[in-house]
Amino acid sequence: MLQYLIILLDDTSTSYCHYENPKKDAGLIPLNILKAGIRFGMVENLMIQFVYPDYELPGEYKEAIESIDHSKIVSSLCNDKSLADEADVIVFHDWSGISYAMTFPDKSYVLRTTKAKLFERYLFLKEFLSKVARLNIVITDIETFDDGDYEQYKLILHTLSENIEKMYVDGLAPQLNLLTDRIMLKEMNNCGAGDTNITLAPNGKFYICHAFYIENEDDCIGDVKRGLDIKNKQLYKLKYSPICSHCDAYQCKRCVWLNRKTTLEVNTPSHEQCVVAHLERNSSCELLKSIRKHGKFLPETEIQEIDYLDPFDKRKEW
């Protein structure tokens, strides 16, 4: 069921996920389209998330945005410094922010990183995690993981897991999507693009997500005038994904854009996406056990030991 409307305020709105936004020329959403988008969100009862560019918006835009309950997704590089206070999600595109940016303990952060940078700098995360409400790490080149990368990623997750365990012992409750989400979730909680959320672009058209707009502007799913028209919309639902519906890596992004890029189908994840998600799942299982050594912790939660990293390999048992 549709719950969220993401509105891109500009062609250069920050990427907050796996894709890159190569657009450099500002292309502000026309005010009438912004208002029509807000109206669409209101009548469809959708929570609106605004994605900001790096420059300050004109006053009438700010006024329109404040006319509705919403959340703000803002790049750490945004020139409108007042937004840093107001943002609900702040996005880092490199690791310098992790060390030097001013942080707020009540905010959620996104760190977009390549696997190479993550493998090199993951030790910087410990301190950062202790200062913020939540950190989502998005690896921007998951599709390039190979067997060596999986091994390294497993070791890194193990180290991060030890760090988080210590923080729990110290009375903190850090949230790192890669390790703590699976512990907290009882069912799949994925990106939801095309199912629980859709994106409105500055051209007045709806897209499955920001990445679909960047990749091909013709690949839209309706517009603010005529409404939504998602072809084969069932394929964005868990039930219609043969692999994901047999999976319990509940924290997986299940990125439909990456799915389409790698397997040509929005409902079918790549081997790499599955293995990475299962390494996280298994490390979450270890973390849960480790925390429980120190006392009672989420007694209802159970993460089973499994002998595979890609549910596809178990398809004959489904």
Add this chain to the structure above:
Amino acid sequence: MEKEAIKKNDTGWKNGMAKNITFIVTKDCQLACKYCYLVGKNEKERMSWEVAKMAIDYILDQEDDMQEESVVWDFIGGEPFLEIELIDKICDYLKIEMFQRNHHWFNSYRFSFSTNGINYDSEKVQEFIRKNRDHLSIGITIDGTEVKHDLNRIYKVTGKGSYKSVVRNIPLWLEQFPYGGTKVTISSPDIPYIKESVLHLYSLGIKEININVVFENVWKEGDDKLFEEQLMSLADAIIDEGYYKDYACSFYSENIGKPLDPILENTNWCGAGRMLAVDANGIFYPCTRFAQYSLRDKKAWTIGNVNDGIDKNRLRPFLVLDRLSQSKQECIDCEIASGCAWCQGENYDAAESNTIFQRSTAICKMHKARVRANNYYWNKLYRKLELEGQREEYEKNKKEVKQEIC
């Protein structure tokens, strides 16, 4: 072994469980059949020996990923026998390589052809047949009577029917392949000729008729009624004349027209993805139907090429496809679902988005008509066997037939 009271259609070599690898050796054909799904046929795209060799080397190198016990090396076009010299070279190389590598497919392989039959009697084709006789399956496509055949199967250049060019080769073919079957395709204009065509093919000595309606959305109002009448009339002829003892027609099957369990009978119908096809440019496809020349509205669905190999991620959707994930609720709940076929390539081509997960239902009313006629056929035949005292024996001896996969 005791002869069965009713001849059944062949389930294929190794029960259709062998790996099927198709070389699209040419996109050219002498004919321009009106129902042909190959919309992009042309004279230019002919496979070179270099591409064929690279494809073979790559495929045989992947022995660990291709564990099927046996292999069918399939050659299609266009018309494959237009490239008989290349095919001969490919087959020689395959035999040598499979032997030298001690590949598990050596001595468990077949070369398979579906031909229009026009140059079947040529010196080169006949020499090839002599050389590979024990490892060959050849099907000649003949659609039935001259009128029915020539309705669709016409020459590309002259527009004239090809029946006479084909029928002259049937005796030679049946002499070499006495159990050879023919594939008959039914489109809307063919419906009135079904009965006479099947009986005509029987009269030519062809005992195995694999017949199906096209998957494309070509059906007109009333086609289902006419189709049902033809199949019932054909059923009368087959039963009254006793053809069922020695001749098979795939329209009639005891296994069709029943509900399917959503959990236990959730398999995909089509074998795309478990098959592999390679074209003249060395591009790999999950089946020939995903090559550009087979598609009306969609881009080719490639899964790799002879230089870079197969991208396994692109095969994943095919290998996890099941009935439920691609069917409408109406199809899942259908009380006569068994035997209702689909072609993954046509599903993709007809889908509203670029997906193989939307099942085309263009044949729905034709399947329903087939099921009604099929019920009539079996009720009539069972009664006849009962009256002749053969029913009990038939039931005792009949073999379990697994669901066919295309």
